[in-house]
Amino acid sequence: MNDGLDVECHIKGNFRIRGIRSTNPVAVGDFVEVQTLLDGTNWIIEIEERRNYIIRRSTNLSKESHILAANIDQVALIVTVNHPVTSTTFIDRFLATCEAYRVRAILIFNKIDLLTEEELAQLADLRALYESIGYKTLAISAKNLNAEGNTREAINALLAGQTTLLSGNSGVGKSTLLNALFGREMTRTGKISDAHDKGMHTTTFSEMYALNSINGEANKPINPTEGWIIDTPGIKGFGSIDFEKEEVSHYFRDIFAVSRECRFSNCTHTNEPGCAVQEAIIKGSIAISRYESYLSLLGDCTESKYR
Numbered sequence: 001m002n003d004g005l006d007v008e009c010h011i012k013g014n015f016r017i018r019g020i021r022s023t024n025p026v027a028v029g030d031f032v033e034v035q036t037l038l039d040g041t042n043w044i045i046e047i048e049e050r051r052n053y054i055i056r057r058s059t060n061l062s063k064e065s066h067i068l069a070a071n072i073d074q075v076a077l078i079v080t081v082n083h084p085v086t087s088t089t090f091i092d093r094f095l096a097t098c099e100a101y102r103v104r105a106i107l108i109f110n111k112i113d114l115l116t117e118e119e120l121a122q123l124a125d126l127r128a129l130y131e132s133i134g135y136k137t138l139a140i141s142a143k144n145l146n147a148e149g150n151t152r153e154a155i156n157a158l159l160a161g162q163t164t165l166l167s168g169n170s171g172v173g174k175s176t177l178l179n180a181l182f183g184r185e186m187t188r189t190g191k192i193s194d195a196h197d198k199g200m201h202t203t204t205f206s207e208m209y210a211l212n213s214i215n216g217e218a219n220k221p222i223n224p225t226e227g228w229i230i231d232t233p234g235i236k237g238f239g240s241i242d243f244e245k246e247e248v249s250h251y252f253r254d255i256f257a258v259s260r261e262c263r264f265s266n267c268t269h270t271n272e273p274g275c276a277v278q279e280a281i282i283k284g285s286i287a288i289s290r291y292e293s294y295l296s297l298l299g300d301c302t303e304s305k306y307r
Ligand SMILES: Nc1nc2c(ncn2[C@@H]2O[C@H](COP(=O)(O)OP(=O)(O)O)[C@@H](O)[C@H]2O)c(=O)[nH]1
Pocket: 110, 111, 112, 113, 114, 140, 141, 142, 143, 144, 168, 169, 170, 171, 172, 173, 174, 175, 176, 177, 188, 189, 190, 191, 192
């Protein structure tokens, strides 16, 4: 039943899902079946199969993973051209990871109020680049989100009806954006609290907010169809995936599209003759920054093989 009510639930200690060794059997975004016992307690008895999920591998050696979120429609990566600088390598690696998870990614450039003329030109170039590859982008100032009406509307349109996971480096304005969207203090801004990230037993947890509780109406019953935002406080990225060398180019849409024209079907686009990707870079139809990111991910693969 999807009645939008908040219910506190218990879960049996030995609840495990087939095939996933995760530290959390139930994740944010899961659809579950709940049974209410005679004593009034609620128990999760079934977890529906996940459409997708994003994991973070534990840093310890147990090889267990932590499910950050399940059943998400899109990831919004918050980035900043400056204050702090978000590198294109970071953006591209993140986008490649989203491609591997088969989750749509959108790029939200924040803090545009702080940018110089030159940085604004850089922003325009970056937006044009990622739009041309097929990613939606938006430029905002989370601090002044409601000052100029149209960015607020644009961001509402991006989020409406979707389950969106917010991500991005610390300091880019995720908490500020959440607070501005909901019109009240959702998470602390400023000083980064990483107390959760210390020690072996990471207790980092994600939180999910119903979009129809926007504008301070916290006690409105939840309407799940209006969409959700998932915040993962204290988590900088997803943790990288172990890509196979051959598949890295599949996660760079622009590179992949051209690679069909390469002379060799197993072309790594590094030094092979007849490489269409190299040609496209010379012609300028593939950005050098994208190619550099591709090489950086490719380099990781080679390294791990001989480690
Ligand atoms: N000038 C300006 N500052 C911002 C903007 N968004 C966030 N900040 C500031 O950047 C700092 C980090 O923001 P925060 O929301 O805590 O980042 P988080 O680590 O991603 O959650 C805070 O001092 C915010 O006030 C913006 O659009 N413009």
